[in-house]
Amino acid sequence: MTETFAYLDEDSKRAVRRTILKALAVPGYQVPFIAPEMPIAYGWGVGGMVVTASLLGADDRLKVTDHGSDETVNAVNIRAFFTRTAGIGTTTRTREATIVQVRQRVPEAELVERQVVVYQVPRPDPLRAFVDSAVEAARMHAHADYGRVYTRLFEEKTGSHGAVQPGYDYPVLVQGRYLMSPSPVPKRDNVRLNDCPAIQIFGAARERRLYALPPYTRVESIAFEDVPFDPGLPEDGRRCVVCGCGESHLDHLLLRDDGMSEWVCSDTECCAERADA
Amino acid sequence: MRIGLDRRGRERIHEDQRAFRRLLEAFAYPGRIVTLAEGRPAHAIVLETLADAGTPLWIEDGFEAIRDRAAAARWPLTDQGCCAFALCRVEALGCLDGFAMGTLADPHLSATVVAEVAALSGGAPFALSGPGVGPEGRVFAPLGLPEAFPAAWARNNAAYPCGVDLILTAGPLCACLPRKTKLETTDVCSR
Numbered sequence: 001m002t003e004t005f006a007y008l009d010e011d012s013k014r015a016v017r018r019t020i021l022k023a024l025a026v027p028g029y030q031v032p033f034i035a036p037e038m039p040i041a042y043g044w045g046v047g048g049m050v051v052t053a054s055l056l057g058a059d060d061r062l063k064v065t066d067h068g069s070d071e072t073v074n075a076v077n078i079r080a081f082f083t084r085t086a087g088i089g090t091t092t093r094t095r096e097a098t099i100v101q102v103r104q105r106v107p108e109a110e111l112v113e114r115q116v117v118v119y120q121v122p123r124p125d126p127l128r129a130f131v132d133s134a135v136e137a138a139r140m141h142a143h144a145d146y147g148r149v150y151t152r153l154f155e156e157k158t159g160s161h162g163a164v165q166p167g168y169d170y171p172v173l174v175q176g177r178y179l180m181s182p183s184p185v186p187k188r189d190n191v192r193l194n195d196c197p198a199i200q201i202f203g204a205a206r207e208r209r210l211y212a213l214p215p216y217t218r219v220e221s222i223a224f225e226d227v228p229f230d231p232g233l234p235e236d237g238r239r240c241v242v243c244g245c246g247e248s249h250l251d252h253l254l255l256r257d258d259g260m261s262e263w264v265c266s267d268t269e270c271c272a273e274r275a276d277a
Numbered sequence: 278m279r280i281g282l283d284r285r286g287r288e289r290i291h292e293d294q295r296a297f298r299r300l301l302e303a304f305a306y307p308g309r310i311v312t313l314a315e316g317r318p319a320h321a322i323v324l325e326t327l328a329d330a331g332t333p334l335w336i337e338d339g340f341e342a343i344r345d346r347a348a349a350a351r352w353p354l355t356d357q358g359c360c361a362f363a364l365c366r367v368e369a370l371g372c373l374d375g376f377a378m379g380t381l382a383d384p385h386l387s388a389t390v391v392a393e394v395a396a397l398s399g400g401a402p403f404a405l406s407g408p409g410v411g412p413e414g415r416v417f418a419p420l421g422l423p424e425a426f427p428a429a430w431a432r433n434n435a436a437y438p439c440g441v442d443l444i445l446t447a448g449p450l451c452a453c454l455p456r457k458t459k460l461e462t463t464d465v466c467s468r
């Protein structure tokens with residue numbers, strides 16, 4: 001009988017671990033990898049779970065969020081999965097966590113050295129929004145030939161093509177070399193990827209790519225001399241109905257009877273901490 | 278595929294995991310000295326944690342115990358130019374040109390070079406820079422590197438995104454220099 005810890009077999013972990021080191025050696029470069037199967041469907045975070053399973057040990061404390069929340073079904077299921085298969089402890093406090101697996105947000109709480117943030121990534125290659133051919137996209141990455149992408153984004157930004165600048169998954173340039181998808185996080189989260197003391201690893205299972213940001217890596221949202229990066233902060237004075245914060249990333253909660261919007265912090269940990277203060 | 282090695286079963290799983298996380302820390306924070314596994318040579322631990330039947334190894338003379346283990350585990354042995362992992366004496370670091378550097382299309386297909394040095398501190402100090410080096414900087418002073426190493430490493434830096442990644446070991450200790458880490462000779466004493 002084969003014994004496993006955190007579901008994955010040891011040969012698969014070994015291959016993923018090798019991939020993680022090469023990804024750290026070339027920040028922002030998408031390393032091909034064959035994601036081993038996990039007992040959940042693609043789209044629910046297989047890429048992130050494979051990375052987490054390859055890292056996890058008995059002493060780890062795991063935090064999982066989806067859209068910033070510890071309590072969504074997806075977050076609860078992933079935590080339960082690793083509690084069941086690895087017997088590890090979990091937490092909702094970032095400062096207690098050794099591994100933080102996230103989807104669609106960068107943690108708002110302060111990250112520290114030796115922590116690992118694991119991102120679930122659906123579309124790892126930012127070029128594929130602009131370039132149909134995977135071969136051509138690979139060539140552009142190989143030669144840092146990103147001029148066409150910049151032109152295209154500039155057209156979107158200035159509205160000359162009628163499209164609006166995307167509010168999520170806004171591409172970043174890593175150490176001035178590789179164009180990288182930050183995963184579908186809000187634009188404003190991009191700044192939190194930069195110069196982060198923690199290790200950040202991005203897993204895309206279906207697309208078979210893994211990439212990483214070592215600690216203290218320079219991560220810049222792409223911008224132009226005359227059109228600086230706009231983090232897309234709302235200007236309508238919205239505040240969280242729970243904690244009153246106007247600076248955090250807010251999710252639409254519901255429409256009140258009078259038709260007014262209500263907003264609530266996306267990051268439940270930071271919201272609860274502010275509400276308790 | 279690790280026939281004859283895996284009798285430790287579950288304990289082995291946890292040992293591998295602990296060693297990898299320490300290696301991950303060393304690799305993510307270049308020049309940081311970590312213990313991979315108490316009382317065991319770090320160069321052996323690196324290979325035991327990362328190598329398998331799909332990773333060609335080049336093992337220099339002088340590491341007979343590891344070579345035997347590689348044969349028992351059916352890790353394929355190859356030459357310097359084709360290896361995914363190299364285990365070599367420090368003299369080999371005077372020239373890195375013989376290793377696979379990867380290509381612009383596949384920069385990950387480069388060798389990871391494990392080299393045993395006399396010590397990871399007490400040598401001529403280098404100031405490190407690049408990803409993984411924090412705002413306070415880091416001074417790294419391995420002992421016994423060949424004189425030609427700084428020039429060889431600068432060439433390796435210049436090949437980025439291609440290039441080899443280096444894991445230096447001394448007894449149970451290890452410290453890493455991924456290909457993007459830059460070295461500058463410095464007069465500052467090792468912190």
Ligand SMILES: [Zn+2]
Nearest residue numbers: 240243265271
């Ligand atoms: Zn709130």
